[in-house]
Amino acid sequence: MLKLAVLISGGGSNLQALLDAAADPEFPARIVCVGSDTDAPGLAHAEAAGVPTFVVRPRDYDDREEWGQMLSAAIQEHGVGTGPEPGLVVSAGLMRILPAGFVREFSPHLINTHPALLPLHPGAHAVRDALAAGATETGVTVHVIDEGVDTGPVLRQARVEIRAGETEEELHERIKQLERPLLVQTVRDIALGELDLAEAARAAP
Ligand SMILES: Nc1nc2c(c(=O)[nH]1)N[C@@H](CN(C=O)c1ccc(C(=O)N[C@@H](CCC(=O)O)C(=O)O)cc1)CN2
Numbered sequence: 001m002l003k004l005a006v007l008i009s010g011g012g013s014n015l016q017a018l019l020d021a022a023a024d025p026e027f028p029a030r031i032v033c034v035g036s037d038t039d040a041p042g043l044a045h046a047e048a049a050g051v052p053t054f055v056v057r058p059r060d061y062d063d064r065e066e067w068g069q070m071l072s073a074a075i076q077e078h079g080v081g082t083g084p085e086p087g088l089v090v091s092a093g094l095m096r097i098l099p100a101g102f103v104r105e106f107s108p109h110l111i112n113t114h115p116a117l118l119p120l121h122p123g124a125h126a127v128r129d130a131l132a133a134g135a136t137e138t139g140v141t142v143h144v145i146d147e148g149v150d151t152g153p154v155l156r157q158a159r160v161e162i163r164a165g166e167t168e169e170e171l172h173e174r175i176k177q178l179e180r181p182l183l184v185q186t187v188r189d190i191a192l193g194e195l196d197l198a199e200a201a202r203a204a205p
């Protein structure tokens with residue numbers, strides 16, 4: 001059974017999709033903790049499911065590396081990143097760049113979901129950027145996190161057309177309709193060994 005630590009910063013609809021999937025005893029992964037860099041509304045989803053939560057605020061630390069060390073400690077307290085089985089850290093709406101020390105500690109057992117077709121539109125405002133670029137399609141990417149920002153090996157992608165005149169919020173919700181099942185399927189594939197993260201990392205250019 002793959003142990004998951006899920007990291008969020010917002011509403012947590014992707015987290016809820018993982019919680020719903022993990023409620024099925026046949027699902028090959030279980031969420032052992034949910035963490036955030038802020039008092040994210042999505043933490044309520046974990047609390048409702050009886051999953052332990054924690055908040056590690058960047059402003060409480062001198063720099064990003066120290067924040068990352070504390071975030072790592074909180075995750076390892078729940079058995080992810082320790083022992084013979086590394087588990088998996090899933091960034092599902094974490095809106096904070098993880099420092100190099102954290103990435104070295106967990107990657108490639110550290111993935112992120114991003115609302116664009118990377119390498120297009122990296123960063124914190126992908127949906128807005130795709131609209132501003134006049135793109136006719138966009139989508140979602142699940143990738144391994146590396147020390148760059150949205151530069152890690154791509155694991156899965158799904159595409160969605162952009163409709164004329166739609167708002168950022170409308171488009172983002174349509175992206176999420178693809179993103180939630182894609183993330184669940186990707187975690188399932190990793191848990192079942194059908195997707196090898198170490199191999200994906202080795203194959204990266
Ligand atoms: N080392 C990495 N950390 C993270 C990655 C990554 O690819 N490498 N992905 C992010 C998630 N993300 C895009 O998918 C992302 C989130 C946030 C930012 C960003 O610029 N954050 C700023 C703060 C922005 C704000 O407060 O509005 C920051 O951290 O200074 C870029 C990309 C998860 N972590």
Ligand SMILES: NCC(=O)N[C@@H]1O[C@H](COP(=O)([O-])[O-])[C@@H](O)[C@H]1O
Pocket residue numbers: 008010011012013014015042092093094095113114115123124125126176179
């Ligand atoms: N660059 C990072 C980024 O934009 N991540 C995005 O935040 C959203 C969180 O939604 P949720 O809180 O409803 O799961 C998701 O769409 C995720 O791809």
